Amino acid sequence: MGQADVETAISELRDLLGPRLSVARPDREAHAGSETWHSAAPPDAVAWPESTAEVAAILRICYARDLPVIAWGTGTSLEGHALAPLGGVSLDMSRMDRVLEVRPEDMLAVVQPGVTREALNVELRATGLFFPVDPGANASLGGMAATRASGTTTVRYGSMRDNVLGLEAVLSDGRIIRTGSRAAKSSAGYDLTALLLGSEGTLGIITELTLRLHGQPEEIASAVCAFPGLDDAVNCVIATIQSGIPMARIEFVDEATARAFNLYAGTQLPEKPHLMIEFNGSATGVAEDAARFGEIAAEFGGVDFDWTTSPEARARLWKMRHGAYPACLALRPGATAMVTDICVPISRLAEAVAETRADIDAAGMLGPILGHVGDGNFHAILLIDPDQSEDLARAKRISARLAERALRMGGTITGEHGVGIGKRHLMQAEHGEGWQVMGAIKEALDPKNILNPGKLVP
Incomplete structure (x- = not known):
């Protein structure tokens, strides 16, 4: 991809989107940071699509020019999932924010990816139903699906894996696929819904979700x-x-x-x-x-x-x-944080938390621990001075030990936050040859590696 290809693609995108394509520095910089210590150079452009057809047209243009495309929800991810370290187009899904259908009799809703979980539940108030997955932040449902989010209610209602019945997605070359159905179950072929959930935008851009709803408790x-x-x-x-x-x-x-x-x-x-x-x-x-x-x-x-x-x-x-x-950040004014998480079998939870606390204390760091312990998942918020390289190095050492501990105990390097930039180097240790299989799936669906490159897979 040369600069001429970038400029040509941007020109074609501008013809498609008009003012909903921006190369202005403030817009680009607004899509170059995250809530934690991760950052990247700004993307080359920011696009705001309003329909699946527009997403498909954008991807066809970018595919022809080998230009990376990185989906952006609300920017609340903690491992740099939505950053553009290789440049490209940040695909801001915030204008695709409609609740398309609510079917109370089937206990499901169909939404665009830019709908936030709070907005959906406001829409559902009169139905006696609600959508339960609650990661804390008012995240977009598309972003929650792409990271297979969970949260405070997982112990009762499950994660996004348990509450997405089907979806629509656009592949790297602009093809549109639909996965799953509105039925309670299916034995028809590969579970493409599950494949796209948690793929962090590396396999396709989610443009519609069919969600399972639950009755509001008495x-x-x-x-x-x-x-x-x-x-x-x-x-x-x-x-x-x-x-x-x-x-x-x-x-x-x-x-x-x-x-x-x-x-x-x-x-x-x-x-x-x-x-x-x-x-x-x-x-x-x-x-x-x-x-x-x-x-x-x-x-x-x-x-x-x-x-x-x-x-x-x-x-x-x-x-x-x-x-x-934000409360923990205020314990050290001016600090940012490395926010890391693991999930372990419930029988090893007390041991894992105690060892993590000992690691943080031994390093002389300020690092509150909290989490959704009902499913064995907890987080460490390692407060660091962004101007002190040794702070970051100590935090990385603690995070690595935390991941090693999770695997030793039969758990996972992340139960909620996902992989993104921050934990990609740990994937081989957890998955072994399975990580290479993930890479093969990525190559099959995105042969030019334009969808969120540098994340999740080899």
């Missing part, structure tokens, strides 16, 4: 509980899961995160590890579940356990939890 109760130590809180999670209590959410935050909440949100939590819990169901069932959890928490030294069904109190609790990242 009663919702939330609670927060402090514990004397990290092991006590994590072992309480394990005991609760093994007891069969059906939780909708169970989140862990360590003492550093509790301190961050107090400083950032004005709360008055004891500076100890905490669990944040939510129960969904009938009024009677929720009360029984909360009482049973309270008994288990007490066995592990849990104190100040109190649950509420007040919508306002619940909203405050989860707003605080979803604001954990």
